[in-house]
Amino acid sequence: MSQIALILSGGGxxxxxxxxxxxxxxxVLKSAGLPMKIDHFSGVSAGAINAAYLASLWDDQEKAIKNLVDLWSQLKSSDIYYTDAINLGKIGLKWVSELSLGGVTGPSGEGRALLETEPLKHLLKVKLDTSRIANNLDNDLFRSLIITAVDYYDSTAVSFIQTNKEYAPWKKQRRISEEAKITVDHILGSSAIPLLFPPRPIENRFFGDGCVRNSHPCAPSIYLGAQKLLVIGVKSRSNTIYEKDSHAMGRAPSVAKVVNLLLNAVLLDNVEHxxxxxxxxxxxxKQAENSPNLSYKKLDFVFISPSRDIGALASKHMAKVPRIIRYLIKGLGSLDDANELISYLLFESPFCSELIEMGFQDALDSREKIIALFRE
Structure with a gap:
C-alpha cells in the first residue's frame, strides 16, 4: 500500500x-467510503502547528479536524502576539536602543523581532499535547511527523523527524535531518516568521521559519518513503496583487510593498517551485518509462491552493487588525500596499473563518483528484 504524506506550508x-x-x-473521503490514511505529516511555519496538532489527535480523526478548525476560527491576534501598547513600546525601545547605541554598547541580544509571541507559546502549551504524538506513532496510526525550521547559525533547513521507523538520515546542501521528540519549541521555531516573530532556542541553537532555506519542502516526506503527496499551499493561484498595481509602474514602491514581495518570496514560493x-x-x-535503467518512479500528488487572492481578502478585514499594529504598519506605506503583510498577522476570527470556508470549498472542488489519490 502506497504511503501518503500530508505536506503543509506556511504563512502566519x-x-x-x-x-x-x-x-x-x-x-470528501468520508462520503466516498475511504479512510483518510496519512502516513507522514510534514509542516513548516504555520503548517508546523497544523501538522503537529493533527498528529497529536490522529487517534480520532474527526475530532482532530474539528478541533483544528475550532482553534483557528476562535483565534484573536492577542492569542499569538502581544498587541498592547506597553509591550509593543518595550520592543520598540529595545530596537531604538540597539540601532542608535549598538555601535557603542554592542548588540544586547534583545529586540530580535518586531512582535513577541509568548502568547502563542502559552496557547500551544494549553491546546497541543505533544506527548500524544509518540502514543499515536506507537499505535501505528501514522509513520512520521516532520517539522522543518531554519538554523540561524549555519543557515541550514533542519527537518526534525519524530518516528519509530527506521530511515536513512540525510545531509544535503543546506538541508539536513535530525531525529527528535517534537515539542512546542520545535513548532514555535518553525513558525517564527523572519523579523516579525523572534527566533526560538532549541538545544542552544536558534531557529526560525521553516520556509527559509527550504527549497524542497516535499523532499523530507519522499525520503521517508512517501509515494503519494497531498500538498496544501497558502499562496493564491491568481496573480491579482501584481496585476492590480501594474498601472503604478514608474512610482517607487513603498516599504510595505517591498516587505510583501520579500515575505511572499521567502514563505510562499518554495512549495510552488x-x-x-x-x-x-x-x-x-513518463517519457522514459520504457528505459531499463530508469531509477525514478512517478510520484502521484494533489496540490490544493487558495482559489481567491488572500491579500485582497485581508483588505476587507483591515478594521480587525489591532489598532496599534495598524498604526505601525501605516508607517511602512498605505494599508492597501500592506495587505499581504497584514494577511500574515490577521489572526482574527472573521478573517480566519473566511479562509477556512475557502479551504473547505477548494477541497470539495478537488474531490475527484483527492479520491483518486487515496484509492489504491
Missing amino acids: ARGAYQAGVAQGIYE DVERLIRMNQIV
Missing part, C-alpha cells in the same frame, strides 16, 4: 486555510 494567519482544506478532504519540479520529474519519468 493563512494557516487557517489549511484547516478548511483538511476538513474538506475528510468530508517544488510542485513544478514534481511535474517536470513525472513528465521525464
Whole structure:
C-alpha cells in the first residue's frame, strides 16, 4: 500500500486555510467510503502547528479536524502576539536602543523581532499535547511527523523527524535531518516568521521559519518513503496583487510593498517551485518509462491552493487588525500596499473563518483528484 504524506506550508494567519482544506478532504473521503490514511505529516511555519496538532489527535480523526478548525476560527491576534501598547513600546525601545547605541554598547541580544509571541507559546502549551504524538506513532496510526525550521547559525533547513521507523538520515546542501521528540519549541521555531516573530532556542541553537532555506519542502516526506503527496499551499493561484498595481509602474514602491514581495518570496514560493519540479520529474519519468535503467518512479500528488487572492481578502478585514499594529504598519506605506503583510498577522476570527470556508470549498472542488489519490 502506497504511503501518503500530508505536506503543509506556511504563512502566519493563512494557516487557517489549511484547516478548511483538511476538513474538506475528510468530508470528501468520508462520503466516498475511504479512510483518510496519512502516513507522514510534514509542516513548516504555520503548517508546523497544523501538522503537529493533527498528529497529536490522529487517534480520532474527526475530532482532530474539528478541533483544528475550532482553534483557528476562535483565534484573536492577542492569542499569538502581544498587541498592547506597553509591550509593543518595550520592543520598540529595545530596537531604538540597539540601532542608535549598538555601535557603542554592542548588540544586547534583545529586540530580535518586531512582535513577541509568548502568547502563542502559552496557547500551544494549553491546546497541543505533544506527548500524544509518540502514543499515536506507537499505535501505528501514522509513520512520521516532520517539522522543518531554519538554523540561524549555519543557515541550514533542519527537518526534525519524530518516528519509530527506521530511515536513512540525510545531509544535503543546506538541508539536513535530525531525529527528535517534537515539542512546542520545535513548532514555535518553525513558525517564527523572519523579523516579525523572534527566533526560538532549541538545544542552544536558534531557529526560525521553516520556509527559509527550504527549497524542497516535499523532499523530507519522499525520503521517508512517501509515494503519494497531498500538498496544501497558502499562496493564491491568481496573480491579482501584481496585476492590480501594474498601472503604478514608474512610482517607487513603498516599504510595505517591498516587505510583501520579500515575505511572499521567502514563505510562499518554495512549495510552488517544488510542485513544478514534481511535474517536470513525472513528465521525464513518463517519457522514459520504457528505459531499463530508469531509477525514478512517478510520484502521484494533489496540490490544493487558495482559489481567491488572500491579500485582497485581508483588505476587507483591515478594521480587525489591532489598532496599534495598524498604526505601525501605516508607517511602512498605505494599508492597501500592506495587505499581504497584514494577511500574515490577521489572526482574527472573521478573517480566519473566511479562509477556512475557502479551504473547505477548494477541497470539495478537488474531490475527484483527492479520491483518486487515496484509492489504491
